Amino acid sequence: MRYGDHFKIFDFNEDSIKQIDTVIANSNLDIKKSSLYDKSGNDTTVRVSEQAWIKDVAFCKSFLQIGHTINGVCKWNFDIQSIESIQYGIYREGGRYDWHIDQNPEPLNGSVRKISMTLFMNDPDEYEGGEFDLEIYKPEFEPRYQTFKLKKGSAIFFQSDRWHRVRPVSSGVRKSLVAWFSGPTIK
Numbered sequence: 001m002r003y004g005d006h007f008k009i010f011d012f013n014e015d016s017i018k019q020i021d022t023v024i025a026n027s028n029l030d031i032k033k034s035s036l037y038d039k040s041g042n043d044t045t046v047r048v049s050e051q052a053w054i055k056d057v058a059f060c061k062s063f064l065q066i067g068h069t070i071n072g073v074c075k076w077n078f079d080i081q082s083i084e085s086i087q088y089g090i091y092r093e094g095g096r097y098d099w100h101i102d103q104n105p106e107p108l109n110g111s112v113r114k115i116s117m118t119l120f121m122n123d124p125d126e127y128e129g130g131e132f133d134l135e136i137y138k139p140e141f142e143p144r145y146q147t148f149k150l151k152k153g154s155a156i157f158f159q160s161d162r163w164h165r166v167r168p169v170s171s172g173v174r175k176s177l178v179a180w181f182s183g184p185t186i187k
Contacts, residue, residue, distance in 0.1 A: 006136040008070050010070060017152065027054055027056065060085065060179075064082070068080060078114040079183040082111060083182070088175070091127075091166060096169065112183070113180040113181070117179040118155065119153075132166055132167075134162060135162060
């Protein structure tokens, strides 16, 4: 694990990666194209990808444990009580997800996203482009973000109110798992 103020990199071991691959292969995932719309209902083309949701309770709980560990190691000290279904994302040629934050503008069921995780599910030599950018610097810095293209089994954890994006994939296919760790709003 590497340390920084705004993010943490966590490398899953080989056995864990095999287990994750097995869950994905055996989940009979309903993969759908993404479509994000603005407030007036117009397609914004902010995101071009396919995704499916992994809802297996035991699988998600195993990630929740890791989220608690990262929260403690980072000394973020968030009140984390749950994890949402885990998103399996596929970015084919032209796929991207422009700048966004994961934290919802309003709490859902009294809970807000506090920590986000992106787990790289294939090696960087399997696709061109598709870099993950995370804004971590103040406005006077140029660039204001750090770029990541990690090996299969490496995950980046970051606070859900941080701006981030997936750059366009120019060839090949980029795959990832995304998780959000949530808890009650701050009173």
